[in-house]
Amino acid sequence: MPDAHIIDQTGEAGFGDYVALLKPRVMSLVVFTALVGVLVAPGTVHPFVAMTSILFIALGAGASGALNMWWDADIDVIMKRTAKRPIPAGKVQPREALGFGLALSGIAVVMLALAANLLAAALLAFTIFFYAVVYSMWLKRSTPQNIVIGGAAGAFPPMIGWVAVTGSVSVEAVLMFMLIFMWTPPHFWALALFMNEDYSKAGVPMLTVTHGKKVTRNHILVYTIALVPFAIGAGFTSIGGPVYLAVSALLNAGFLWGAWRIWRRDEVQAEADSYAVEKQVFKFSLLYLFLHFGAFLAEAALKPYGLGGW
Amino acid sequence: MAFDVEHELHKRRLGRNVGLGLVLLAFVALVFGLTVVKVLNMGDAEAAASAKTVQVAKP
Numbered sequence: 001m002p003d004a005h006i007i008d009q010t011g012e013a014g015f016g017d018y019v020a021l022l023k024p025r026v027m028s029l030v031v032f033t034a035l036v037g038v039l040v041a042p043g044t045v046h047p048f049v050a051m052t053s054i055l056f057i058a059l060g061a062g063a064s065g066a067l068n069m070w071w072d073a074d075i076d077v078i079m080k081r082t083a084k085r086p087i088p089a090g091k092v093q094p095r096e097a098l099g100f101g102l103a104l105s106g107i108a109v110v111m112l113a114l115a116a117n118l119l120a121a122a123l124l125a126f127t128i129f130f131y132a133v134v135y136s137m138w139l140k141r142s143t144p145q146n147i148v149i150g151g152a153a154g155a156f157p158p159m160i161g162w163v164a165v166t167g168s169v170s171v172e173a174v175l176m177f178m179l180i181f182m183w184t185p186p187h188f189w190a191l192a193l194f195m196n197e198d199y200s201k202a203g204v205p206m207l208t209v210t211h212g213k214k215v216t217r218n219h220i221l222v223y224t225i226a227l228v229p230f231a232i233g234a235g236f237t238s239i240g241g242p243v244y245l246a247v248s249a250l251l252n253a254g255f256l257w258g259a260w261r262i263w264r265r266d267e268v269q270a271e272a273d274s275y276a277v278e279k280q281v282f283k284f285s286l287l288y289l290f291l292h293f294g295a296f297l298a299e300a301a302l303k304p305y306g307l308g309g310w
Numbered sequence: 311m312a313f314d315v316e317h318e319l320h321k322r323r324l325g326r327n328v329g330l331g332l333v334l335l336a337f338v339a340l341v342f343g344l345t346v347v348k349v350l351n352m353g354d355a356e357a358a359a360s361a362k363t364v365q366v367a368k369p
Contacts, residue, residue: 015329048347052340115344243361 013096017086021097022062022104023067030061030157033042036293037161037176040239040300045165047114052115053164058159059138060108060124066101067132070094072140075202081195101132112176116164121164127156142208148223151184153178158293175234179277183289186220186259190282193217193262194275213270217263220281228252231292239296241309247295251288258284 034057038050042239045053069076069087077088086092092100105128113121135150155177162173192208193216196264199206231252235245258281265277302308 012319012322013326015326018326018329046347047352048343052344055340 013086013091017091018100020086021066021092021100023065023069024062024131026065026154027058027062031058031155032290033162033180033293034157036296037158037173038165040172040292040296041162041165042180042238043165049115050165053120054161054277055114056108056112056115057120057124057164059104060112060128061131061157063101063104064128066097066104068136070101071132071136073097075141075204079198081198086235112160117167117241119167119169120160120164123156127153127160130156141204144205144210145208146205147188148185151181151188151269155180157172170267172234172237172239174215175230175237176239176293178230179227179234179292180289182230183285185223186227186255187282187285187289189216189220189223190262190278190285193270193278194282213267217265218251221259221263224255228256234292236310238309239299241299241302243302244292244295244299245309247291247298250288251291254284255281255288262280 031054034054038045038054069085072082073087073094076085082088087094087097102262105125109121109125109128112124131150131153135146135153139146139150144253158176158180159169159173162176163169166173189207192206193213200209208218231248232245232265234240235248258277261277270278299308
């Protein structure tokens with residue numbers, strides 16, 4: 001039916017297509033880290049206010065995802081991983097995604113200011129700006145260090161959660177930020193090692209494309225070593241404790257070992273086993289972050305029983 | 311008549327409208343809930359502030 005086809009191409013999207021614009025998988029990680037930020041922060045906040053704050057932090061992150069999809073539609077259509085997104089698939093018009101992203105950004109920031117405080121809202125606004133403008137529009141296509149600096153956008157949610165409760169930034173909030181910020185490069189570069197073809201087709205200057213895989217392997221090792229002090233250091237603050245330290249020590253040993261295994265391999269070895277080690281380390285890095293924040297949560301949960309923290 | 315035939319497009323449009331309706335209802339409920347919580351907390355804060363004032367008044 002040609003008519004239906006034309007209508008299909010002019011933005012008759014289903015509800016799910018708008019949800020897909022918000023990058024629900026990224027949002028779930030944001031919900032988790034923001035929740036941890038709220039729960040480990042000292043002081044009390046009404047559970048309804050806490051829930052609302054987390055919801056609007058997640059919505060802000062989703063809105064920046066929609067803005068990112070609007071800007072990146074031209075490269076999303078080239079990459080296999082992103083070709084089915086609503087804009088390249090022709091379900092949502094780019095301008096619609098822009099309006100959707102901007103409107104939701106405004107709602108999320110204003111509502112967070114009303115629910116929590118102005119500093120938390122300002123940090124959320126900065127996060128959206130950072131992801132949509134600094135990362136998507138500027139860094140992503142201009143420098144191979146794109147994900148190093150762009151990783152900051154993903155690192156803000158636990159800090160915003162903390163600020164929503166306490167009203168100020170402290171060393172604990174900064175360390176939670178640094179944990180995600182320093183984790184992002186080795187995590188994405190491990191992915192880029194076995195997804196190289198997609199990025200080079202789209203002309204995105206990933207480190208693997210511009211400097212080659214050997215340099216990327218070096219970078220993964222160096223950034224993983226640089227990550228360790230922040231991860232362990234958080235254990236000595238008010239949100240850490242023996243449980244966190246034990247978990248963190250094991251996870252950091254595992255991540256370092258993985259990074260070292262990636263570093264000592266060359267392309268011949270990697271291609272021989274279809275990047276098995278790189279894929280393993282990528283999966284482990286997801287577990288690494290999840291368990292670190294889970295350990296923060298465990299310390300907070302044990303505190304009322306006199307067991308958590310120092 | 312063509313108007314009587316329900317196309318897949320109509321189902322999609324209905325789904326979108328119902329979805330948006332539910333989101334708006336949830337948003338109204340959220341703002342209402344937030345208002346109730348804020349107003350009740352404001353009462354607590356005022357009570358705490360006035361208790362402080364009474365304490366200050368009585369040396």
